[in-house]
Amino acid sequence: MSRSKRSEGSRSAAEAQIPYHKGNLRHKLLREAARMIAKSGVEAVSMRKLSDRLGISRTAAYHYFDNKGELLAAVGQHGFTRLADRVQAAGKPELPPLDNLRQALLAYVRFATEETEFFRLMFANVLQRPVQIGATAELSAFRFSSPEAFAVFDALLSAVKRCQADRCIRGGDPLVVANTLHAFIHGVARLAIDDHLKIQCSMEEFLDQGLDALFSGLGGPAQARLPQ
Amino acid sequence: MSRSKRSEGSRSAAEAQIPYHKGNLRHKLLREAARMIAKSGVEAVSMRKLSDRLGISRTAAYHYFDNKGELLAAVGQHGFTRLADRVQAAGKPELPPLDNLRQALLAYVRFATEETEFFRLMFANVLQRPVQIGATAELSAFRFSSPEAFAVFDALLSAVKRCQADRCIRGGDPLVVANTLHAFIHGVARLAIDDHLKIQCSMEEFLDQGLDALFSGLGGPAQARLPQ
DNA sequence: CGCTGATCTTGACACTGTCAAATCAAGTGT
């Protein structure tokens, strides 16, 4: 009695004979959940409201996701690939690699401030995720969260390597440098969206100054290494 | 019939004549909530379970907190003062100020990894908090989350200033330096507790390397500023 | 047709946050 719309509606035969959701349901669920999150935050997502919007019953989603956490985690995973795309696409190849690195870092923060709810969800361990092992040779030694999340870090890592190849930045372990920059930019992003950044200038100004400090170093009054 | 324990128990007269909770209830609520969070995470806290543990009725807490969010926010606020204490107490005054700064930053990360659930709660905007205005003259220009949260930043800021006074680090705007370090360490903390840090060494080793890079600078192959 | 397996729905359960109204405790003024 509640399935009327789809099975016996006044649609055309071609449209009506499409059974159930065929396999789109999973995708539709993710898309609609993402829409709700973007509009009203993660808290506003409930399985029932989500189902209502798609015109399906409360528990239909449980055929594709074990529980609500897994659904949200899947939405979060997709957020990582979008972030990775943005970071990778930032900057132009004709610019010097250091500028491209700066643009990549800026893109990271911009994503966080523009898609705050997604950013939060991505890093919220909304379920105890299965720890995976790195895919590339270089990083195959340790555990990390997911391949999608790795893509973001990888974009930073290769930007760092390009800088080192061009001798824009020092030639230490690129992993350490990338992690350091990642940590810095991630901290900026989180403090910014949580209103804990004590700056009076604009975000971009602060980022410029902070990165200048990072690149030129904080050590000593005249940039000389301190003795101790 | 359920108030038996407190009103007609077999306690001594001196103890029994204490009415209600008199004003301890608010404190007891915060303490018990903190205990539950520490043991089982924020998700495990419900008003009803919390009330049960204290032997009071479901809605008694609503006389002290407008809603669950405010209660959790209060627990989070207290977390900030504990973090501030730890950061401030890190290091010894006989050590060079740069070492003290390093210890302060290490203490920040340690707090995050040891009291993860609290750390998460502190920065989760579990309610739309009233934006406040900075108290000290230097920072009275802009808005920030809370005085308790400010104390943490202030501890970092004064450590930075001591370094600058000793000429351990460069003499730029201490606010920018403190924010930069705060962002870095906050990013390290968050990435660490969310399993997004791609390092194979220990936390302390990475922090040492990262801070070395921060203090000595990343710019140029031989630490020279790049031309562009 | 009937069977099988995937897909989806219905009913139910335990649990949640919180409002409205009632109850209780204790102090104050008379």
Add this chain to the structure above:
DNA sequence: ACACTTGATTTGACAGTGTCAAGATCAGCG
């Protein structure tokens, strides 16, 4: 001793929530 007031606490109720178990419905294949 009494009523009155004010704060503290409980009880009842309601609308929601996630999710399990059982059933219904569908598509395709023999």
